Amino acid sequence: MGAAVRYVRILLLALSLFFVFFSPVSAKWAYPFVVNEGSLFVITEEVVDEALLGEVVGKVTNHSSDEAAYHGGNFSNQFPKGTKYYAIQGxxxxxxxxxxxxxxxxxxxxxxxxxxxxxxxxxxxxxxxLIAIAVIGIPVMVTRLVKRRKS
Structure with a gap:
């Protein structure tokens, strides 16, 4: 009987971990920003006069408001894909x-x-x-438990 209780405990632990790691979570960014060539720039409210603009130094290639997603390239959590970045004279x-x-x-x-x-x-x-471990591990544990009960 001790082995059966141990398998049930392991099964409950696995299911608990599954729900902890895979429950839907929506995370919001702490502040608006853009990424240009790997450098993070935090958005301010300071307006730049158009006369001070220099050349285009980049543009948004990826946008997402989901903090948990993978973000590569010139990324922004506020501006849509295609938004341009400009140098500021001086x-x-x-x-x-x-x-x-x-x-x-x-x-x-x-x-x-x-x-x-x-x-x-x-x-x-x-x-x-963890999903792979759960998908493979749980059926193996249940199968072993059933075989032990039959014998």
């Missing part, structure tokens, strides 16, 4: 850039550091690995 592009808003104005984004948003990709792999 300011190095490594420090700040301007972004055109949907209203047609330009706002400043300040360099915050390197973007490490791709780290969530490893969580996706971990979740799929």
């Amino acid at each position: 300011t190095p592009s490594e420090e700040a850039i301007a972004i055109r808003t949907k209203e047609g104005t330009y706002i400043k984004a300040i360099y915050e550091g390197e973007y490490n948003g791709g780290d969530e990709f490893y969580l996706v792999i971990l979740r799929w690995l």
